[in-house]
Amino acid sequence: MRGLVFSVTLLLVGAATAGEPDMKTIMATSVNPGALAFWAGGNDPPEDETPAQAEARWAAAVKGAQTLQAEGRRLAAAPYTRTGRWNDDARLMVETGAEGEAAARARDAEKAFEIGGRLYDACNGCHKTYVPRRE
Numbered sequence: 001m002r003g004l005v006f007s008v009t010l011l012l013v014g015a016a017t018a019g020e021p022d023m024k025t026i027m028a029t030s031v032n033p034g035a036l037a038f039w040a041g042g043n044d045p046p047e048d049e050t051p052a053q054a055e056a057r058w059a060a061a062v063k064g065a066q067t068l069q070a071e072g073r074r075l076a077a078a079p080y081t082r083t084g085r086w087n088d089d090a091r092l093m094v095e096t097g098a099e100g101e102a103a104a105r106a107r108d109a110e111k112a113f114e115i116g117g118r119l120y121d122a123c124n125g126c127h128k129t130y131v132p133r134r135e
């Protein structure tokens with residue numbers, strides 16, 4: 001009997017996670033690359049950057065900012081939402097992502113840098129509270 005209950009539990013956990021990526025996957029494969037691409041818009045351009053490379057860097061920054069908005073919305077909703085400051089940090093990611101998208105479209109590096117700082121507050125705020133090991 002005990003074995004049966006255990007397998008049923010495993011099945012349920014498997015079903016619950018089958019369609020939904022876990023936090024680690026979302027962070028490593030979507031949020032982190034999206035943020036790096038957006039931050040690259042506000043950073044100094046690489047030396048000898050060609051106009052085509054600049055074009056690609058800004059296009060990636062726009063896309064990254066869009067990813068941050070989508071992921072912020074996802075994290076603020078079930079099954080990811082949590083109590084405490086979680087949703088505020090997720091929403092800050094949506095807001096700075098939206099502002100960041102506009103700045104990246106305008107290729108405004110100074111603005112992108114300023115917004116990038118506030119975006120970092122969202123990452124850091126959430127990690128500080130929910131991922132103490134990464135402080």
Ligand code: HEC
Nearest residue numbers: 023024027028031032035075086089090122123126130131
């Ligand atoms: C609303 C909460 C929240 C926000 C906002 C958030 N994170 Fe995370 N992040 C987490 C949690 C929770 C983990 C731990 C996941 C795990 O290991 O289970 C994590 C883990 C990570 C990791 C480690 C992934 C790995 O491979 O172990 C990276 C990198 C990361 N976050 C980057 C970012 C960046 C960059 C931002 C901001 C642009 C950000 N996160 C915003 C909650 C958040």
